[in-house]
Amino acid sequence: MIEINELAFSYKKKKPLFNHLNLQLPSGRIHGLLGKNGAGKTTLLKLISGLLFPNNGNIKTLGFDPSKRKPGMLQDIYFLFEEFTLPDFSIQKFKDVYEGFYPNFIENQFNEYLNEFEIHDNEKLNSLSYGQKKKVLISFGLATNTKLLIMDEPTNGLDIPSKSQFRKIMAGAIDDNKCVIISTHQVRDLDNLIDSITILDQQDVILSEPIENITAKLCFKALSHNEKEENILFSESSLKGNWIVVENFHNEESKLDIEMLFNATFANKSRIQNLFKNKNTR
Amino acid sequence: MNDMFSLKRFGLLFREQTSKNLKIFLMGSVLVFAVLFAVDLISLIGTKSQTLKFDFRIGYYSVFIFPAAILLSSSWFTFLSKKAPETGNLLLPVSAFERILVSFIINVIIFSIIYFGIVLSVELILFQDFTILHYLTHFFKYRTFYSALFFIQSIFLIGSLIFKKAAIIKTGFSLFLFYVFIQLIYTLLMNLVFKDIPNLKYGDVIFGGNSQIGNPVYIKAIFHYLVYLGFPLIWISSYFKIKEKQV
Numbered sequence: 001m002i003e004i005n006e007l008a009f010s011y012k013k014k015k016p017l018f019n020h021l022n023l024q025l026p027s028g029r030i031h032g033l034l035g036k037n038g039a040g041k042t043t044l045l046k047l048i049s050g051l052l053f054p055n056n057g058n059i060k061t062l063g064f065d066p067s068k069r070k071p072g073m074l075q076d077i078y079f080l081f082e083e084f085t086l087p088d089f090s091i092q093k094f095k096d097v098y099e100g101f102y103p104n105f106i107e108n109q110f111n112e113y114l115n116e117f118e119i120h121d122n123e124k125l126n127s128l129s130y131g132q133k134k135k136v137l138i139s140f141g142l143a144t145n146t147k148l149l150i151m152d153e154p155t156n157g158l159d160i161p162s163k164s165q166f167r168k169i170m171a172g173a174i175d176d177n178k179c180v181i182i183s184t185h186q187v188r189d190l191d192n193l194i195d196s197i198t199i200l201d202q203q204d205v206i207l208s209e210p211i212e213n214i215t216a217k218l219c220f221k222a223l224s225h226n227e228k229e230e231n232i233l234f235s236e237s238s239l240k241g242n243w244i245v246v247e248n249f250h251n252e253e254s255k256l257d258i259e260m261l262f263n264a265t266f267a268n269k270s271r272i273q274n275l276f277k278n279k280n281t282r
Numbered sequence: 283m284n285d286m287f288s289l290k291r292f293g294l295l296f297r298e299q300t301s302k303n304l305k306i307f308l309m310g311s312v313l314v315f316a317v318l319f320a321v322d323l324i325s326l327i328g329t330k331s332q333t334l335k336f337d338f339r340i341g342y343y344s345v346f347i348f349p350a351a352i353l354l355s356s357s358w359f360t361f362l363s364k365k366a367p368e369t370g371n372l373l374l375p376v377s378a379f380e381r382i383l384v385s386f387i388i389n390v391i392i393f394s395i396i397y398f399g400i401v402l403s404v405e406l407i408l409f410q411d412f413t414i415l416h417y418l419t420h421f422f423k424y425r426t427f428y429s430a431l432f433f434i435q436s437i438f439l440i441g442s443l444i445f446k447k448a449a450i451i452k453t454g455f456s457l458f459l460f461y462v463f464i465q466l467i468y469t470l471l472m473n474l475v476f477k478d479i480p481n482l483k484y485g486d487v488i489f490g491g492n493s494q495i496g497n498p499v500y501i502k503a504i505f506h507y508l509v510y511l512g513f514p515l516i517w518i519s520s521y522f523k524i525k526e527k528q529v
Contacts, residue, residue, distance in 0.1 A: 101291070
């Protein structure tokens with residue numbers, strides 16, 4: 001679905017944002033793209049969609065060179081931006097004007113998603129709040145049924161019930177032919193939603209793995225104050241004891257905690273990288 | 283799939299652009315009408331006559347068409363120059379050629395029709411005069427004027443692609459500086475050509491225009507070709523600029 005090889009990109013000549021970056025994002029998954037501020041998450045999404053062009057290396061998006069921005073590729077990509085302005089249309093008119101651009105758009109789906117978010121299609125877009133506008137765009141983006149759906153901070157501005165509605169809708173929207181990439185800082189919003197995690201840092205991808213690989217290699221668990229554990233990659237104290245991330249030597253089953261994984265990756269970057277590099281040797 | 287041109291995509295984009303910019307176009311048209319009407323009316327009151335000389339009217343209609351062209355095309359220029367808010371629009375599944383074609387039809391053809399419609403309405407309301415239609419029906423006779431108009435409009439188009447913020451103002455200012463610079467160079471050159479006229483000053487000769495001492499024929503020809511060729515060349519180059527646009 002998306003293949004990035006030896007990607008180099010910089011906004012300023014002497015300050016490369018990416019260097020020799022390699023990444024594969026297959027279809028049939030919801031990919032979570034994480035990274036600290038300024039790590040280049042949005043830039044990577046723009047490179048994948050063709051809004052920015054690489055300085056070096058190559059990107060294949062849906063089999064196309066994204067920098068050519070060919071309509072054949074663009075009709076299968078929908079990008080939900082963190083910042084946006086919308087035309088002064090009603091929701092109905094917005095749908096009428098833009099649906100034709102996407103051959104797989106399904107009107108009923110759009111209406112269902114709007115209902116789910118409790119938004120009426122006769123409302124004017126500019127009379128809606130930021131969060132409501134975002135819900136309209138999420139509904140529209142999902143109804144386009146594009147092969148690639150890119151979402152930059154989709155849950156920003158959504159209220160608490162809407163976040164769970166979002167998770168529910170997203171979980172039902174993925175199929176084997178679709179690839180969804182969600183970039184966010186709100187990692188809790190991605191709980192139980194994403195199938196793979198990609199973490200960016202310092203010009204490169206430091207981790208890009210399916211959830212099942214991560215939980216096979218790492219164990220996320222709570223320890224009481226008097227329990228001890230070796231090979232701790234990261235720990236965080238709480239009233240009940242410590243939340244820890246350890247290497248999963250005993251093949252324990254645990255539930256991924258994205259925030260803990262993120263912190264563990266930055267606390268023990270090389271250890272985590274080596275662990276996943278050697279995944280085929282164990 | 284034809285990635286260069288599809289009638290369906292063209293139609294969709296045309297609809298999208300006209301729906302989105304309809305309000306600005308209507309408001310701009312009302313403003314242009316109001317200004318032209320007011321200038322004519324004030325001049326009529328000022329001269330205390332029943333009518334104004336046609337040459338006077340056509341003179342300022344011709345001058346005002348330039349800011350009107352920029353005003354009515356401003357939404358397109360703003361789209362081209364904006365960074366974040368319209369980012370998504372670059373990902374609409376249309377080709378750069380379709381974008382340019384839609385933009386050309388709206389900003390050159392539809393704009394011209396609207397402007398002439400406005401001028402004709404003002405003429406009919408105030409003077410009951412149809413003479414202005416002569417300028418519309420004799421397009422080729424006035425081709426230099428039209429070319430100059432579309433040339434300047436297209437400079438604003440390319441300016442919108444170069445400047446990310448306040449593109450219209452920056453382009454206007456750059457255009458002014460460029461003209462001053464060209465005029466300076468031209469005055470220096472003319473000093474070399476007209477050696478018998480000592481010390482030609484800035485403004486004694488006007489590049490592409492008439493002046494007291496006249497201009498060599500070939501300079502006028504250069505000016506005309508620059509205007510004729512500049513307009514299509516800028517539109518062609520803006521096609522490549524849109525293809526290369528990154529946000």
